[in-house]
Amino acid sequence: MKQTQGSSLTGYVTILVKGTSPELFFQKCIGEGLTVWNVRKTAEDECEGNIKLHDVRHVRQLKRGTDFKISFLNKKGYPFLFRRFIRKRHVVISLFISILLILFLSNIIWEVKISGVPKEIEEKISKQLDSYGIHPGSWIFSLESPNAIQQKLVEDVPELLWVGVDQKGTTFFLEGVEKIIVKEEEKPGPRNLIATKKGVIKKMYVSKGVPQVGVNDYVEPGDLLVSGIINNSEEEDEDDKKQPDLVAAAGEITATTWYEVNVTVPLKGTFEILTGNQKKQYFFSIGDFRLPVWGFRKPEFENIHRETNEENLKFFKWELPIKAGETILREKINTKSNRTKEEAVQAGINQAINELKLQLGPKAQIISQKVLHEAIDNGKVKLNLYLNVEEDIAKVQPISQGD
Amino acid sequence: MKKLHQRIRPWLIKYLALPSDVLLGLPRITIIGQIHVYIENHQGLATYSDNELKLKTNKGYIQITGSSFVLKMMLPEEILLEGKIKEVKFVPE
Numbered sequence: 001m002k003q004t005q006g007s008s009l010t011g012y013v014t015i016l017v018k019g020t021s022p023e024l025f026f027q028k029c030i031g032e033g034l035t036v037w038n039v040r041k042t043a044e045d046e047c048e049g050n051i052k053l054h055d056v057r058h059v060r061q062l063k064r065g066t067d068f069k070i071s072f073l074n075k076k077g078y079p080f081l082f083r084r085f086i087r088k089r090h091v092v093i094s095l096f097i098s099i100l101l102i103l104f105l106s107n108i109i110w111e112v113k114i115s116g117v118p119k120e121i122e123e124k125i126s127k128q129l130d131s132y133g134i135h136p137g138s139w140i141f142s143l144e145s146p147n148a149i150q151q152k153l154v155e156d157v158p159e160l161l162w163v164g165v166d167q168k169g170t171t172f173f174l175e176g177v178e179k180i181i182v183k184e185e186e187k188p189g190p191r192n193l194i195a196t197k198k199g200v201i202k203k204m205y206v207s208k209g210v211p212q213v214g215v216n217d218y219v220e221p222g223d224l225l226v227s228g229i230i231n232n233s234e235e236e237d238e239d240d241k242k243q244p245d246l247v248a249a250a251g252e253i254t255a256t257t258w259y260e261v262n263v264t265v266p267l268k269g270t271f272e273i274l275t276g277n278q279k280k281q282y283f284f285s286i287g288d289f290r291l292p293v294w295g296f297r298k299p300e301f302e303n304i305h306r307e308t309n310e311e312n313l314k315f316f317k318w319e320l321p322i323k324a325g326e327t328i329l330r331e332k333i334n335t336k337s338n339r340t341k342e343e344a345v346q347a348g349i350n351q352a353i354n355e356l357k358l359q360l361g362p363k364a365q366i367i368s369q370k371v372l373h374e375a376i377d378n379g380k381v382k383l384n385l386y387l388n389v390e391e392d393i394a395k396v397q398p399i400s401q402g403d
Numbered sequence: 404m405k406k407l408h409q410r411i412r413p414w415l416i417k418y419l420a421l422p423s424d425v426l427l428g429l430p431r432i433t434i435i436g437q438i439h440v441y442i443e444n445h446q447g448l449a450t451y452s453d454n455e456l457k458l459k460t461n462k463g464y465i466q467i468t469g470s471s472f473v474l475k476m477m478l479p480e481e482i483l484l485e486g487k488i489k490e491v492k493f494v495p496e
Contacts, residue, residue: 003478023451030477031447039474041453049474 003035004050011053011077014038019068022047028062029055053079107140110170117176121159125176128156134172190246193226193394195219199255202390209249219393225253228399246399253394256367259356261385265348268379270336277301277331285310285323301331344381345374352385364391430460432491439475440467440484440491448482456484457494464494 017025026036026049039049051059063070086092112129114122129135132152134143143149146165153163153174161179165172193209198220201213209226213219228249281295310325339347353366366389373384412426424431424444433441442458442465449457449464451474456467472486 004476021450023448026451026474026477027448030479033479036477037475039451039477041451041472044452047451049477 004037007050007052008077011075011079012050013053013056013072014048014050014074014076015059016042016046016048016071016073017068018046018071019066020045022068025062025066025068029059032058032062034058048073053077106170108170109134109136109138109140109143109172111136112172112174114174114176117160117178121157121176121178124157124159125153125163125174128153129174140167140170188248188250188396190228190399191248192224192228192397192399193249193251193253194397195221195223195225195253195255195393196395197221197255197257197391197393199257199393201253201255203254204251205253206249206251208247209251211251213253219255225394226251249396251394252392254390255393257389257391257393259387259389260372261352261356261387263348263352263383263385265339265344265351265381265383266379267339267341267344267376267381268336269339270334272305272332272334274305275301275331275333279329281327281329283325283327285325286321299329299331303332303334305330305332341376341381345371345383348381348383349385352383352387356387356389360389360391364389428461430458430465432465434488434491437469437488438485440488442482442484444480445482446480448477456482458482463496466492466494468492 019025022045023039023041026039026047029036029051034051034055036049036051039047041047059070112126112134114125117125126135129149132144132149134149144152146167150163150165153165154160157163159179159181160176162177164175166175167173198218201215201217201219204211204213204215206226209228210230211226212224219225226249228247230245230247277299279295279299282293284291284293307328307330308325309328310323313320313322313324349369349371353369356366357364366387368388370386371383372386373382375382415421416423416426423429428444430445431443433439433443435441445458445460445465447459449459451457451472453472454468454470456472456474458465458467467484467488468490469486469488472484475483475485
């Protein structure tokens with residue numbers, strides 16, 4: 001069968017031979033060295049068989065001078081297919097165009113992806129890339145190599161410390177690392193330090209400027225603590241009045257301040273504790289209607305703390321009016337507590353201290369507290385507290401140079 | 404000379420175990436079940452029809468009868484016959 005292999009690729013023809021003892025014609029063929037296969041006698045004077053396409057001319061030559069009549073029945077194989085295909089002009093043209101189109105489309109940039117940098121630098125990079133001619137829709141082969149682009153980008157965008165340019169097919173991937181530019185601190189203009197609160201000065205640390213108050217002085221809000229005006233004129237000649245030197249006063253003035261705080265603490269309190277037992281239920285919801293999906297059974301516990309999370313379903317980028325959600329049911333225990341008066345007072349003091357600390361910030365230190373007045377009214381303890389605090393009271397006030 | 408030549412051939416087959424079909428120019432017939440007959444070393448087609456195939460060899464004819472015969476392949480000295488084979492007969496000249 002080796003001889004007939006590949007004949008469908010080179011093409012073969014089925015011929016019908018008519019005449020007396022037509023098989024002898026095939027005998028003649030093989031005598032000439034041709035390959036003949038699938039020979040079948042269909043009638044007494046008819047015989048059909050396959051021959052190779054390039055043997056057809058030879059067969060015609062053999063037929064000459066004999067009384068056999070040959071007709072061609074079937075044409076099979078790639079050459080015939082190809083000829084039939086070529087005859088359909090529009091198919092050929094469309095195939096050609098589609099190949100061209102694929103070639104064209106695979107040679108332009110489809111996407112430039114920038115990652116690793118904030119939005120504004122991304123914008124800058126893409127603008128810079130635009131100026132190099134790298135943007136979706138430009139020809140790939142007209143571009144420089146990724147390495148060159150990389151170098152150019154780093155030179156042209158000063159915010160970039162490094163950028164990696166990678167081309168994968170029709171997509172450019174850029175990964176940037178931002179330079180962190182540390183700005184020098186602005187030089188403050190000439191200024192004074194003044195008090196914000198009334199208090200007694202406890203500690204002074206002045207790094208710049210002339211202190212105007214001393215330790216243990218009582219100051220009111222707005223009082224000058226450190227002056228930014230340095231007068232040199234005292235030391236030098238008093239005749240020529242020099243302009244005073246202006247500096248930005250800086251320092252830390254810690255003073256003792258006091259606060260009066262009123263707190264009320266109930267003697268009875270109830271609070272909830274979660275036991276840790278929980279159950280999840282899932283549902284879909286459209287508007288107010290909820291369709292449970294999972295978790296139908298009621299939980300065994302009675303006191304329930306419910307927590308519901310819902311999220312809109314999405315179809316591609318559009319949000320659907322359907323929501324998917326879950327409800328977490330947690331078991332809770334209500335506990336009641338009765339406090340004694342002493343406990344309530346202690347709780348009130350702690351509460352007052354915490355609130356004050358929140359108000360004043362972490363630097364303030366509470367030195368002492370004193371209960372000025374306490375009263376029990378309607379199951380609540382009312383406290384009037386006096387608190388001593390050490391804190392920084394300095395505030396910056398710029399000196400107007402009056403020009 | 405020719406006589407020696409003809410005498411030496413059987414001797415070669417017998418003692419050197421050389422294939423007889425090559426040396427004597429006889430046809431080699433391979434039959435696969437009832438469906439295929441493969442004949443090598445024949446000397447041409449004598450008759451062929453749907454139920455009979457007659458091939459010439461150097462000593463007479465080989466006649467194969469059966470039904471629905473198709474010559475699967477025809478080469479100068481080989482033939483592959485497909486169909487339902489009934490008998491293979493050697494017909495002297």
